[in-house]
Amino acid sequence: MVFCPxxxxxxxxxSKFCVKCGAPLPQSKKVEAQQVSGKxxxxxxxxxxIWIGLGYLYLGIKEVRGIPAFGYVIIGLVLVIIGFFISPIxxxxxxxxxxxxxxAYQKAKGEKGFL
Known part of the structure; x- marks a missing residue:
């Protein structure tokens, strides 16, 4: 069930709109799972x-936990560059x-995933 915010x-x-007040309802996680089916x-x-974030771009996921999917690619690039100099990274x-x-594997299967 979805509760009206x-x-x-x-x-x-x-439901896309509240039955009582007509306000738009937030999309459920099931909608996101349907969007990545077939991948x-x-x-x-x-x-x-191989490269952080590429799996999300492949699935067509625009953002994960409020961070754009391309942001994960940038984070991956930063980790690779810093990793050349600092081993623990x-x-x-x-x-x-x-x-x-x-x-990404779980999201492609239509599950919620970790994030």
Whole structure:
């Protein structure tokens, strides 16, 4: 069920507007999952592992946790550049790549994912 952000009334999951006050309702996570269907979870995971954010761009996800998908690509670039000089950053970058690869895989399968 979806609750109206304006009046708090409970609405059906597929409702776009509140049945009581008519205010627009936030989109559910199911809508996001439907938007990425048809894309390969394996390819999304591999892309996000090779370069942070590419898997999200492949899936057509515009933002994750308020950060644009292209922002993750920039973060990946920064981690690679800094990682050349500071070894622990490489380890942190690897861990982030694994987490985001799993997240992209889950999102491509229509699940919520980590983020």
């Amino acid at each position: 304006k009046c708090g009334t409970e609405n059906k999951d597929d 390969s979870p394996i390819i999304a995971a591999i892309l996000n592992f 490489r380890i942190i970058g690897f861990i982030i790549s694994v987490i985001l690869a799993i997240d």
